Amino acid sequence: MPVLELESVHVYYGPIHALRGVSLTVERGEIVTLLGANGAGKTTTLRSISGLIRPARGRIALEGRNIVGLPPHEIVKLGVGHVPEGRRIFPRLSVEENLALGAFTITDRQEIRRRLEEVLQLFPRLAERRRQQGGTLSGGEQQMLAIGRALMMQPRIMLLDEPSMGLAPVLVESIFEVIQRLNQRGTTILLVEQNARMALEVAHRGYVLETGSIVLEGPAAELAHDPKVQAAYLGAR
Numbered sequence: 001m002p003v004l005e006l007e008s009v010h011v012y013y014g015p016i017h018a019l020r021g022v023s024l025t026v027e028r029g030e031i032v033t034l035l036g037a038n039g040a041g042k043t044t045t046l047r048s049i050s051g052l053i054r055p056a057r058g059r060i061a062l063e064g065r066n067i068v069g070l071p072p073h074e075i076v077k078l079g080v081g082h083v084p085e086g087r088r089i090f091p092r093l094s095v096e097e098n099l100a101l102g103a104f105t106i107t108d109r110q111e112i113r114r115r116l117e118e119v120l121q122l123f124p125r126l127a128e129r130r131r132q133q134g135g136t137l138s139g140g141e142q143q144m145l146a147i148g149r150a151l152m153m154q155p156r157i158m159l160l161d162e163p164s165m166g167l168a169p170v171l172v173e174s175i176f177e178v179i180q181r182l183n184q185r186g187t188t189i190l191l192v193e194q195n196a197r198m199a200l201e202v203a204h205r206g207y208v209l210e211t212g213s214i215v216l217e218g219p220a221a222e223l224a225h226d227p228k229v230q231a232a233y234l235g236a237r
């Protein structure tokens with residue numbers, strides 16, 4: 001059974017038909033990337049999965065259970081970790097406090113501690129800065145903090161929305177390394193990226209979204225060689 005399955009999901013913003021029957025699956029252990037131009041509906045897809053937007057029609061199943069209509073905090077509890085575009089960490093709280101907030105449904109302080117140490121082990125740069133205010137971190141470190149915060153819930157699947165956005169090239173590399181490392185540790189990932197080249201390098205499979213519809217799908221290596229993908233997303237002529 002796939003970890004995540006979308007079947008003919010339709011979303012409207014008033015008169016705008018933003019998702020027009022999107023179907024996709026993410027299997028356990030995969031990195032799946034969702035590519036598409038600005039406005040194609042990538043963020044809308046992730047927000048529908050997290051319950052931030054309610055689809056008008058269609059089914060979204062997490063390990064076989066339909067989650068459409070559940071409130072976002074329930075969907076987090078069921079194991080969907082969402083790292084939104086633009087990071088949204090709490091700038092005045094320390095790195096540790098930001099992480100602890102990620103475990104908002106856990107009441108056992110010992111357990112929160114344990115998870116915090118585990119996440120800090122994954123991100124040595126955050127460990128060095130654990131008592132620093134989040135707002136003083138670099139863009140790349142803030143992105144790692146946002147990812148670390150979502151990991152505190154030990155999600156079944158992580159939704160990453162444009163994790164490389166606004167980062168210097170060297171930091172883009174390190175974010176993609178983090179994504180691969182997480183995946184090698186067993187985290188299943190649905191990755192939305194403008195940086196199609198890097199996304200197709202780390203992903204197992206991919207989907208291409210155009211104006212609310214999936215127009216192409218396949219193994220990442222095949223998509224990377226597809227002339228249409230190359231022309232539209234990889235800057236080839």
Ligand code: ATP
Nearest residue numbers: 013014016018036037038039040041042043044045
């Ligand atoms: P981007 O990379 O620019 O975020 P995207 O592929 O994530 O693009 P969405 O943000 O999901 O695209 O937007 C899909 C469509 O829905 C676009 O036409 C957009 O203008 C529209 N849209 C998104 N959010 C809203 C909203 N809150 N109200 C009205 N229309 C919206």
